[in-house]
Amino acid sequence: xxxxxxxxxxxxxxxxxxxxxxxxxxxxxxxxxxxxxxxxxxxxxxxxxxxxxxxxxxxxxxxxxxxxxxxxxxxxxxxxxxxxxxxxxxxxxxxxxxxxxxxxxxxxxxxxx
Amino acid sequence: xxxxxxxxxxxxxxxxxxxxxxxxxxxxxxxxxxxxxxxxxxxxxxxxxxxxxxxxxxxxxxxxxxxxxxxxxxxxxxxxxxxxxxxxxxxxxxxxxxxxxxxxxxxxxxxx
Numbered sequence: 274x275x276x277x278x279x280x281x282x283x284x285x286x287x288x289x290x291x292x293x294x295x296x297x298x299x300x301x302x303x304x305x306x307x308x309x310x311x312x313x314x315x316x317x318x319x320x321x322x323x324x325x326x327x328x329x330x331x332x333x334x335x336x337x338x339x340x341x342x343x344x345x346x347x348x349x350x351x352x353x354x355x356x357x358x359x360x361x362x363x364x365x366x367x368x369x370x371x372x373x374x375x376x377x378x379x380x381x382x383x384x385x386x
Numbered sequence: 387x388x389x390x391x392x393x394x395x396x397x398x399x400x401x402x403x404x405x406x407x408x409x410x411x412x413x414x415x416x417x418x419x420x421x422x423x424x425x426x427x428x429x430x431x432x433x434x435x436x437x438x439x440x441x442x443x444x445x446x447x448x449x450x451x452x453x454x455x456x457x458x459x460x461x462x463x464x465x466x467x468x469x470x471x472x473x474x475x476x477x478x479x480x481x482x483x484x485x486x487x488x489x490x491x492x493x494x495x496x497x498x
Contacts, residue, residue: 370484
């Protein structure tokens, strides 16, 4: 069966510090991968998605970047965090193809102080 | 553009049925999804319905789809306190490369 991991689970970082969040998927090959942010409200904001190694699409101009160095690894980064980067970051994967169901990881709670 | 709308809150008594409603805009959406999010956790895929179906039942969950009105509902029978969570519906947006568009979520509160 497939599983998706995210770490760390929680993170408190000062403004201006760098960020690296990692997501890995097991039990599947060539998944589509996604990074979402869920702010204090409910809405899910799609930040990045990837259909393959080294292929990253950015949805919204951000202080963030994403990379996919391996087939089942997706990394969210920032060089200098802003207060507004605080939120709940969710990684998800879906089988290859458009419009397929997405499976979410447990999330990382980021607080920028 | 595509938009998915849900009411923000629903409160029911334990043992009653809950009905969570959703309207969507992309008529070409082939699948429509329901997700559940418990506090501090990721989203869990509950069920989905293919667009050529009117209804899908899965144990206590019943999904109804009205394609003409672009209306989707999730009925939870015999609602339990463990069903308290936020429920998201999602449509597929083929205008945006087949991405999922999520509603704002309905917070279901189950009172004993």
